[in-house]
Each structure stands twice: as C-alpha cells, then as structure tokens.
Amino acid sequence: MPLYDTNQIKIYNTLSGEKEVFKPITAGHIGMYVCGPTVYSNVHLGNVRTFMSFDMIFRYFKHLGYKVRYVRNITDAGHLENDGDVGEDKITKKARLEAIEPMEIVQRYTVDFHNVLNTFNFLPPSIEPTATGHIIEQIELIEAIINNGFAYVVNGSVYFDVHKYNESNEYGILSKRKLEDLIHNTRALDGQSDKKNPQDFALWKKAEPSHIMRWPSPWSDGFPGWHLECTAMSTKYLGEQFDIHGGGMDLKFPHHECEIAQNQAAKGQDPVKYWMHTNMLEMNGARMSKSTGNYINPAELLSGKNDKMSKGYNPMVIRFFMMQASYKSVLDLTDDGLLAAEKGFNRLMEAIGLIGNLKSSSTSTYNVSEWKQRCYDAMNDDFNTPILIATLFDAAKFINQVKDGSATVTKDDLELLKQTIEAFTFDILGLVNVSKEDSGRDKLTSAVEILINLRKEARLNKDFALSDKIRDQLAEAGIQLNDSREGTTFTTN
Known part of the structure; x- marks a missing residue:
C-alpha cells in the first residue's frame, strides 16, 4: 500500500x-507546474527560496509514492521590463548591452541557475x-x-480584452482584486494607445525593427506575451486541468491572474485545482533590493x-535555515539567524551520526512510532x-539520552528511528x-568555483585583464588554477 493512502495532506489554496x-x-498521480526564472541575470536568493520550497x-510527494510530473519552465523570451x-525584453536588453546574441545570455544564466x-x-x-521552444503552442492558444x-x-x-472577459468571468478571482478598483487606480501610460483599456494585456507583441528576438505569426513578426508562455507550457505537459500551480507571491498578480483568464478564455475552465504561493x-528586516544596497546573492552568501x-555559510546550512520557516511566511535573512541555523544543523547531523553506535535494550523509554x-x-x-x-530535534535529544545512558531503545525502535529520521x-x-x-573545505570549494565561473565569463566577454587578475590573486592566496580542455580545476599550496 503506498504511503499516500494513509496520509491525508492539507494544502493552503x-x-x-x-x-x-x-x-x-x-489517483496516485500529481501534475505540478512552477514558474521558473527569466534567465537574464544570476538567480537571486528569493528565487532560490521559492524553488527550494x-x-x-516535490520530494514529499515522491516519498509518499505519488508519480509526480513536475514542470518548471525557463523564460527565455517575452518578459518585458517592469513585468508590463x-x-x-529583459534578455534582449542584456544582450544589447553586452553586444552578444540573446541566446548567449540565455545559456549563460541558465547554466548559472x-x-x-x-x-x-x-x-x-x-x-x-x-x-x-513553444511558440507554435502559444500561437494556437492565441487563435483560440x-x-x-x-x-x-x-x-x-x-491584446486580451479584460473587460469583455469580466462580463462572463471574474478577473481578479485569485488576487481578490476587483476590476472596478483596477480601473480606478490605473494611470495612462505611454505606449499603451493600441489597447482598448489599460487593464488589457498583451498576448502577442509586434516586434519593432530593432527588436532582436522575433518569430512569424498570423499577426506580425513578433514575440509572445509573458503570461501566455506559462499557460501554453503548463497545459501542454499537464493537461487542460492539473493539480498544483506554484510560484512566488509576487507572481499572483498579474501573472497568475492572467493565466487563469487565458485558460478560461481558451478552454472554458480553471486550469488549476490548487494554487500555492x-x-x-527579506534581509535584516527590510525588503531585499539592489537599488537600496540591502541585497546579497547566493555566491556572496x-x-x-x-x-x-x-562569514560564508555552507549551502546545507542555508537550506536548513530556509526550511525552518513555513513557505507561506516572510523569512528574514540575518547573520544571527544563519549562525543559529548552523549550530542547529550541526547538532542534528551529530545526532544522526550517533545512531549507528547506540546500544539497543529490551525496552524503549520513548514512543518512536508516535514520534514518526x-x-x-x-x-x-x-x-x-x-x-x-x-520534531526531528525531539528525536535528536532522545538519541543523546540513549548515548548517555539516561534512556533506552529496543532494536526494532532503533531501526525505525534511523529509517525515519534519515528519510x-x-x-x-x-x-x-x-x-x-x-565544511571548511566545502566553503573554499564553493568560493573558488564561483571565482572560476566569474573568470570564465570575463574571458567570454574578452575582459582578459579581469581574467588574469582573478587568476593572479588566487595564486597569491595559495590557490593555483589549472586550465584544460575539460575545464578549470584548482589546487591549494
């Protein structure tokens, strides 16, 4: 019997x-779609937290025995500045600034991701x-x-006609916004004169002569709207209705709201049973923002x-820190919080490491089945x-008590404890x-690999001065880079 038969999950929808x-x-199958990154820059920690959740x-569903089809897209076109x-296009803009092909930008930051x-x-x-890779599907969706x-x-x-849609549907059903309020709070913006109403959003945009990324369509050479892409990809691989759609809270409106409207307009039904956000x-009690300087990227952390x-932190300490908060809660990244997480992570790992050396007894002073x-x-x-x-720390405490002789555990309970806490x-x-x-070596490896990647980017951009500077300063610190056809490795003196 699969574990999902005896475990009823409740999800905040x-x-x-x-x-x-x-x-x-x-029954027994789950379709889950999560909005992936727009690959025009290095992935930031907020994205990491969303995808980690x-x-x-995904891991828990698999543990319970579900067959899960987890789809997470790469947005490599169509995402305009300011999400409007x-x-x-964010990727085109970066490519133009660096004077390279847009797909070079896509490749670089997809690899980084x-x-x-x-x-x-x-x-x-x-x-x-x-x-x-799904332009045809998007064109077909627009036609419908x-x-x-x-x-x-x-x-x-x-353009999607929001007002027409709202006559027979509810635009704002996910974000709990009313169209009347949106109309009242909308300011006229330059470049939107083609729209019947400011609330309408693009399904396909005609490309200006200077726009690099473009595809032929029945309407023009152009590119798809950002909202449309996820609708096309999610339904192609998960069906016209699927179980779970996830993403960050910032995508709830307008991105996910528009996805619902597009599916209703094309297929006549809601695409998703459970929306999760x-x-x-945050960092140090304030919103993470590059413009204010309250920002740190994964490499720096x-x-x-x-x-x-x-100091720098092991990636598993950072993962443990993020898992200590509910995915629905605002999480404040602080040095004190990471230091505490590091101590907690080490304490849990030490307890798990003790299990193999514990001696069993004829009785257990802890109800392991109830704990499980x-x-x-x-x-x-x-x-x-x-x-x-x-709950895992409750078990860690018991493990240390058994080690010290102040508690006992049977052989069967010890095996159940080991299997459960490791799972x-x-x-x-x-x-x-x-x-x-x-952990010290892991941190060094992570830091040097980050510098190796930065050096590689510098060489690709023909910034050989920066490339040589990274190599020479690492050498001064006792770290020798070794270039070969297979890539770059390092040794320490």
Whole structure:
C-alpha cells in the first residue's frame, strides 16, 4: 500500500484562501507546474527560496509514492521590463548591452541557475520547457482566445480584452482584486494607445525593427506575451486541468491572474485545482533590493565575501535555515539567524551520526512510532517544515539520552528511528550530511568555483585583464588554477 493512502495532506489554496484536503485529479498521480526564472541575470536568493520550497514539496510527494510530473519552465523570451507590455525584453536588453546574441545570455544564466540549484541539492524537475521552444503552442492558444471573442488585434499586436472577459468571468478571482478598483487606480501610460483599456494585456507583441528576438505569426513578426508562455507550457505537459500551480507571491498578480483568464478564455475552465504561493525573503528586516544596497546573492552568501554577514555559510546550512520557516511566511535573512541555523544543523547531523553506535535494550523509554506519526502530521499540515524540524530535534535529544545512558531503545525502535529520521532529513528536507571537518573545505570549494565561473565569463566577454587578475590573486592566496580542455580545476599550496 503506498504511503499516500494513509496520509491525508492539507494544502493552503490561494484561490479559496483556505486549507483544503488535497485530492489529485488522477489517483496516485500529481501534475505540478512552477514558474521558473527569466534567465537574464544570476538567480537571486528569493528565487532560490521559492524553488527550494517546491523542491521540498516535490520530494514529499515522491516519498509518499505519488508519480509526480513536475514542470518548471525557463523564460527565455517575452518578459518585458517592469513585468508590463511596454519597454524592452529583459534578455534582449542584456544582450544589447553586452553586444552578444540573446541566446548567449540565455545559456549563460541558465547554466548559472542550474549550478546554484545543484549547490543547494535540488532535484531536477521532470520537464524543463523553454518559452522559445513553444511558440507554435502559444500561437494556437492565441487563435483560440481570439475565436472565442476575448482578444483583439491592433497593428500586429494581440491584446486580451479584460473587460469583455469580466462580463462572463471574474478577473481578479485569485488576487481578490476587483476590476472596478483596477480601473480606478490605473494611470495612462505611454505606449499603451493600441489597447482598448489599460487593464488589457498583451498576448502577442509586434516586434519593432530593432527588436532582436522575433518569430512569424498570423499577426506580425513578433514575440509572445509573458503570461501566455506559462499557460501554453503548463497545459501542454499537464493537461487542460492539473493539480498544483506554484510560484512566488509576487507572481499572483498579474501573472497568475492572467493565466487563469487565458485558460478560461481558451478552454472554458480553471486550469488549476490548487494554487500555492511562497512568501518573500527579506534581509535584516527590510525588503531585499539592489537599488537600496540591502541585497546579497547566493555566491556572496556562500563565499562570505560581502559586508552583510560575518562569514560564508555552507549551502546545507542555508537550506536548513530556509526550511525552518513555513513557505507561506516572510523569512528574514540575518547573520544571527544563519549562525543559529548552523549550530542547529550541526547538532542534528551529530545526532544522526550517533545512531549507528547506540546500544539497543529490551525496552524503549520513548514512543518512536508516535514520534514518526508526528513527523508525517507536520508535513501533512501544508508542509509544515518548522514543526517537522522541531520534531526531528525531539528525536535528536532522545538519541543523546540513549548515548548517555539516561534512556533506552529496543532494536526494532532503533531501526525505525534511523529509517525515519534519515528519510525526513535527507530525502524530504533535502539536506546533506556535511561534517564540521568537511565544511571548511566545502566553503573554499564553493568560493573558488564561483571565482572560476566569474573568470570564465570575463574571458567570454574578452575582459582578459579581469581574467588574469582573478587568476593572479588566487595564486597569491595559495590557490593555483589549472586550465584544460575539460575545464578549470584548482589546487591549494
């Protein structure tokens, strides 16, 4: 019997605003879509937190025995500045600034995205589609929306008619916004004169002569709207209705709201049963922002080369820190919080390491079966990782008591304890056991690999002065870079 038969999960559904009992559309199978990154810059920690939350959720579903199709896209076109319908495509803009092909930008930052997620021990999704690989599907979707009377063509661009849609549907059903309020609060913007109403959004944009990324369509040479891409990719791989759609809280409006409208307009039904949103990552009590300087990227957090934290942190400590908060809670990244997480992580790993040396007895002074059920109860309650971690520390305390002789455990309970604590710590939370002795070397490796990647980027950009500077300063610090056809490695003196 699969574990999902005996574990009833409750999920907070943003659409209803309530926790609901999770019932997949197809028994034993789950379709989950999560909005991936727009690959025009290095992935930031807020993204890492969102994807880490869904990695944990993916892991728990798999642990329970579900067959999960997890789709997380790559946005490599169509995402305009300020998430609107005007301005330049973010990838095109970066390519123009660096005088290289847009797909070089896409490749560079997709590799960075994967490298960062691998560092934090993410499982890869089942499918990772790209927006540029699904232009045909997007054109077909636009045609369906036009045929159903919910879109119009102006000067080669296609816009979704929000007011027409709202006559028979509810635009704002996810974000709990009313169209009347949106109308009242909307200011006229330059470049939106083609629209019937400012609230309408682009399904297809005609490319200006200077626009690099463009594709032929029935309306013009142009590019798809950002909102449309996720609608096309999610339904292609998960069907016209699927179980879970996830993303950051900042995507709820307008991105996810527009996805619902597009699906309703094209297919006549809501695409998703359960909408899930992760909350924001702050730093030192304030919003993370490059413009204000209250910002740190993953590389800086790992290496310690920043003015925000006292030192660099192992990626597993950072993962443990993030798992200590509910995915729905605002999480404040602080040096004190990371230091405390480091101590807690080491304490948990040390306890797990003791299990193999414990002596069993004829009796147990701890109800291991009841403790195991509390672990499942925590995860079944909307993936409550803070409660799960507290429950794991209960077991760690008991393990130390057995070691000290103040508690006893039977052989069967000891095996159950070992299997359970390892399953929840490593398989579900996604942590890796890093000993204190290894942590210093891991931090050095992470820091040097970051510098190797920066040097590689410098060489690709023909910035040989910076490339040589990185190599020479590492050599002065006793770290020798070794270039070969296979890549660059390093040795320490």
